[in-house]
């Protein structure tokens with residue numbers, strides 16, 4: 294699905310990613326954990342195509358394409374989805390209007406017919422039910438006045454609408470109450486197939502009780518420094534990151 | 544007395560003095576004003592940000608012309624339509640029938656044109672009086688509830704055409720009506736619409752004006768709506784400026800009766816080297832009135848926008864609520880805006896607010912939309928629509944909104960998404 298090889302990136306003079314490698318195959322769920330400021334969101338942003346960062350070395354192959362050569366929108370159209378850590382509010386732009394435009398532009402890219410108004414509305418009903426997002430919220434301005442938790446749910450609603458190949462969820466669990474966490478995780482699990490894959494960036498083990506990862510990676514100082522199974526998350530929860538830093542120092 | 548052409552060459556030297564039945568006084572004063580004054584310059588406060596030098600270098604002519612049809616300018620097909628080409632009335636293109644509760648007449652057919660609220664010290668007002676080609680007076684009967692709008696379509700056709708044109712509206716007591724004015728130009732460069740509208744809104748009347756401007760990028764357009772409101776009346780003017788080279792709109796409202804509502808909304812979407820200047824003035828002369836003003840614009844390329852909105856609350860005009868807001872988005876580094884909201888308050892028990900913002904489209908929001916698969920262009924369009932949509936929604940007439948969408952589509956190749 295995606296193969297990141299020795300990725301280096303900087304912003305201004307500050308080097309943030311320092312040789313990051315990661316491979317995710319179809320059907321897999323990977324968790325990325327790591328201390329604040331390690332570069333997790335930076336990785337997500339670079340994969341999504343944010344232009345503020347300069348990639349200085351490395352390659353990213355996404356389903357056989359050179360991802361870094363694609364525009365942001367083409368990455369989305371190829372099936373990459375990023376659920377933002379901090380979703381923006383866009384006053385005046387209706388959630389479902391923009392999603393409809395998005396879906397139709399994606400379909401056009403894939404040489405498919407536009408979605409009919411009827412099918413689209415049916416989809417909105419189905420997918421908003423999946424993440425238990427109030428249908429009123431679905432049709433309001435994008436994230437405007439949404440609570441923190443509602444914004445995160447809206448991200449997963451959009452993910453459900455767009456049915457991506459690879460979804461990167463950047464701290465989607467932060468700000469969610471216990472019920473919402475379960476709902477969002479259920480949503481993610483229901484959307485899971487053998488054809489798609491998910492990268493969850495999180496600080497907390499509890500999300501991983503619901504979305505069970507195949508691999509857990511530790512991102513520290515711009516690199517993946519440790520990889521393990523789901524039990525690694527438990528270990529991190531218990532011991533924090535110091536032991537890893539110590540391991541690295543040796 | 545006649546215009547003295549012996550001095551410097553003037554942009555109106557080819558024009559003949561009006562033969563319309565204006566009062567001798569008005570003719571005389573306006574001609575002497577033109578003889579004694581030059582075009583206003585940027586040293587004149589009212590023209591600080593709008594240069595007229597190019598207009599002054601043109602040499603305009605006035606002539607009648609025929610149009611095949613106005614199908615493409617028919618903003619609201621349900622309306623009673625009056626068509627003026629280069630200022631001259633076109634009977635063939637105008638509606639044949641007229642609702643019972645409306646009477647209208649051409650100014651050229653009147654015995655005498657009342658000296659109303661014209662401003663004898665304003666340059667373009669004098670130009671209009673001196674060379675007035677034609678005009679129309681609409682009288683809406685007392686208590687008339689007009690189902691369909693009245694539409695005045697003004698088209699410039701031919702090179703260097705000037706139209707000095709006038710609209711007079713008398714909205715009778717307790718009447719309800721809406722008027723659409725549409726300004727278009729074709730077939731020529733360097734044209735000039737110089738239009739004055741005098742609007743009287745009687746007691747309890749409700750009048751809405753939707754003004755659409757879609758002249759070419761080489762057209763000059765200067766127009767003034769002078770409005771007088773009597774008590775308990777509601778007046779709304781919605782202006783959409785979607786094309787035009789140099790456009791100056793003046794709206795002056797005198798709120799002379801208590802319990803009035805005044806609404807002024809404007810949307811301007813500019814590109815290339817367009818220059819659009821909206822000047823508004825509301826005079827709250829009496830207590831217990833509300834006025835609301837919302838102007839928003841989006842400027843691309845090297846375009847410039849000017850907004851100057853003034854609200855004056857005169858002494859003893861207590862219990863006034865006046866809200867004014869102007870928002871601008873610049874989508875190019877070369878676009879500029881000069882925005883100046885002004886409040887002058889001489890009463891003490893009033894609630895007024897004004898604000899002006901200028902910014903860019905939110906990059907974060909655009910990135911977010913692109914991350915969902917929207918092209919940059921669609922993302923821009925959605926953001927611009929959202930911004931300007933707040934004003935376009937004020938056009939309550941569905942046909943007008945549809946027509947505006949069509950203009951946006953043809954000029955910017957995008958659909959306004961409501």
Ligand SMILES: Nc1ncnc2c1ncn2[C@@H]1O[C@H](COP(=O)(O)OP(=O)(O)OP(=O)(O)O)[C@@H](O)[C@H]1O
Pocket residue numbers: 304307309327328329330331332333334335336345378
């Ligand atoms: N635009 C920027 N300008 C300067 N520094 C930046 C910028 N964006 C990120 N950084 C820096 O890069 C480093 C990595 O940030 P990033 O947001 O990727 O961390 P993170 O791992 O997601 O942290 P968190 O767990 O707190 O979300 C931080 O030190 C941050 O300050």
Ligand SMILES: [Mg+2]
Pocket residue numbers: 333334335378463464
């Ligand atoms: Mg982060």
